[in-house]
Amino acid sequence: MTSPSEIQKSDKPLLFARGVTKIFPGARALDGVDFTLRRGEIHTLLGENGAGKSTLIKVLTGVYRRDGGEILFDGFPIDPRSPAEAQRLGISTVYQEVNLVPFLSVAENIFLGRQPMKPGRIDWKQINVRSAEALQRLDVEVDVTQPLDSYSIAIQQMVAVARALDIQAKVLVLDEPTSSLDANETGHLFAVLRKLKAQGLGIIFVSHFLDQVYAIADRLTVLRNGKLIGEYEAARLPRLELIAKMIGKDLSAVEEMSARRGAEPSRTEHRPFLRVKGLGRRGAVHPFDLEIRSGEVVGLAGLLGCGRTEMARLLFGIDRADTGQVEIDGVSAGLSSPRAAIAHRFGFCPEDRKTQAIIPDLSVRENIVLALQASKGWIRRIPARKQQELAGNYIQALGIATSDAGKPIKLLSGGNQQKAILARWLASEPRLLILDEPTRGIDVGAKAEIEKLMARLCGEGMAILFISSELEEVVRDSHRVVVLRDRKKVCELTGGQIDLAAIMKAIAAQAANDE
Numbered sequence: 001m002t003s004p005s006e007i008q009k010s011d012k013p014l015l016f017a018r019g020v021t022k023i024f025p026g027a028r029a030l031d032g033v034d035f036t037l038r039r040g041e042i043h044t045l046l047g048e049n050g051a052g053k054s055t056l057i058k059v060l061t062g063v064y065r066r067d068g069g070e071i072l073f074d075g076f077p078i079d080p081r082s083p084a085e086a087q088r089l090g091i092s093t094v095y096q097e098v099n100l101v102p103f104l105s106v107a108e109n110i111f112l113g114r115q116p117m118k119p120g121r122i123d124w125k126q127i128n129v130r131s132a133e134a135l136q137r138l139d140v141e142v143d144v145t146q147p148l149d150s151y152s153i154a155i156q157q158m159v160a161v162a163r164a165l166d167i168q169a170k171v172l173v174l175d176e177p178t179s180s181l182d183a184n185e186t187g188h189l190f191a192v193l194r195k196l197k198a199q200g201l202g203i204i205f206v207s208h209f210l211d212q213v214y215a216i217a218d219r220l221t222v223l224r225n226g227k228l229i230g231e232y233e234a235a236r237l238p239r240l241e242l243i244a245k246m247i248g249k250d251l252s253a254v255e256e257m258s259a260r261r262g263a264e265p266s267r268t269e270h271r272p273f274l275r276v277k278g279l280g281r282r283g284a285v286h287p288f289d290l291e292i293r294s295g296e297v298v299g300l301a302g303l304l305g306c307g308r309t310e311m312a313r314l315l316f317g318i319d320r321a322d323t324g325q326v327e328i329d330g331v332s333a334g335l336s337s338p339r340a341a342i343a344h345r346f347g348f349c350p351e352d353r354k355t356q357a358i359i360p361d362l363s364v365r366e367n368i369v370l371a372l373q374a375s376k377g378w379i380r381r382i383p384a385r386k387q388q389e390l391a392g393n394y395i396q397a398l399g400i401a402t403s404d405a406g407k408p409i410k411l412l413s414g415g416n417q418q419k420a421i422l423a424r425w426l427a428s429e430p431r432l433l434i435l436d437e438p439t440r441g442i443d444v445g446a447k448a449e450i451e452k453l454m455a456r457l458c459g460e461g462m463a464i465l466f467i468s469s470e471l472e473e474v475v476r477d478s479h480r481v482v483v484l485r486d487r488k489k490v491c492e493l494t495g496g497q498i499d500l501a502a503i504m505k506a507i508a509a510q511a512a513n514d515e
């Protein structure tokens, strides 16, 4: 037994897992994995979609019981049976899917399950005051009495972080916390994490954004197919070597991959497929003009909240425009509903795939063929063989890690669910495909595959409207780039004008004008 004074010593790991194994029917998600978290460090878990990152976190935080191995916390063996138990021990989590309760207030979410009481009743005043303070420490100013779902995903994520912090955890676990935060919000979060690290907290951080990983991590643990590949000092592992370890290829293959050239000039430049003039909606996007040709990728760049998603929703008829005209193939048309958009063979892969897109209990195959089936009408059912073939092709093309296509999609890792939703829209063979953050949460290897696929589909005449926060991707893949700022289209770049500096300048120049 360890005495308390020994626990204080900082050389003993804060959290130490040895030989952790987790087996699901059809998947060995973790296979004898070791993991060490020190006090005052930020430790990133890396690996491809389905590598086992979220599973390791869920085992450490009591969501799943492990099938083998041991976990020591502060030198003592632990076996948390629920997240609440892990939390009482001092291990707090923010999950990949923010799992708070959308219709409760922000403050209720922060205090869920541990409301301070006045004699006989819940102390609402204290809950509201403390919640507001907890969020202010993250530089988030919101009305904490409003329902959580009245705020953006970015804010909801911050609420989850605030909740974890308010519990005074010793270990803070964040599974892809920044996937819906913009650069400023990510900066805020990182500032908070650094402060907590300085106070001695151990922080486990999962991310597919390698820039962020290198900006914040002290050490890295790489997993592949449920196995530990290694543990490294971030400062000593060059990025390409890291990628090679993640995808299990040698360095030269990765170097070749990363040297890929930008978008080929579009060859099928005839009449615009879609032309909109003065399309806008009060409170969402200022009226804008836009043309998209067949065989062309139009990138949409700008900060989170700049109106990118709103623009996409107008084009797909989810929200109704209150000004503007639309022409499709040179003929005036209406985009008053998604049904109308689909009839014009538009496809839309939304940003918030978790809530807007997957049907958790249907199989991977059914989720993939859904949009195609919908466009054909439900009466003309796609024959089972055809479904198999379609789904099989996309599972292979996008590298969707699933033991079989008949598995319920909810059992796939987060990134693999996203790939399946992307496959759904690709399989529907739209003439215009709107992709809102298609590569978010997706690992480096699969990102490259998706980018290749986009290029191929364009070559075959599909038009793509591509929204991404990763400007490098926008630069690499677009024939034209539209920059938005504060819900306004501020410029459009073509061909040789498209580069990172030009886009950043367009975003920033407008910011300067506003001041």
Ligand SMILES: Nc1ncnc2c1ncn2[C@@H]1O[C@H](COP(=O)(O)OP(=O)(O)OP(=O)(O)O)[C@@H](O)[C@H]1O
Pocket: 024, 025, 027, 028, 029, 047, 048, 049, 050, 051, 052, 053, 054, 055, 056, 096, 401, 402, 411, 412, 413, 414, 415, 416, 441, 443
């Ligand atoms: N509840 C479950 N039932 C069955 N299989 C599961 C379950 N949860 C995860 N798996 C499988 O375990 C493996 C690891 O999944 P995990 O979610 O840990 O991956 P990940 O590294 O977090 O990936 P991502 O980057 O996509 O989030 C995958 O093959 C997944 O399909």
Ligand SMILES: [Mg+2]
Pocket: 053, 054, 055, 096, 175, 413, 414, 415
């Ligand atoms: Mg995951």
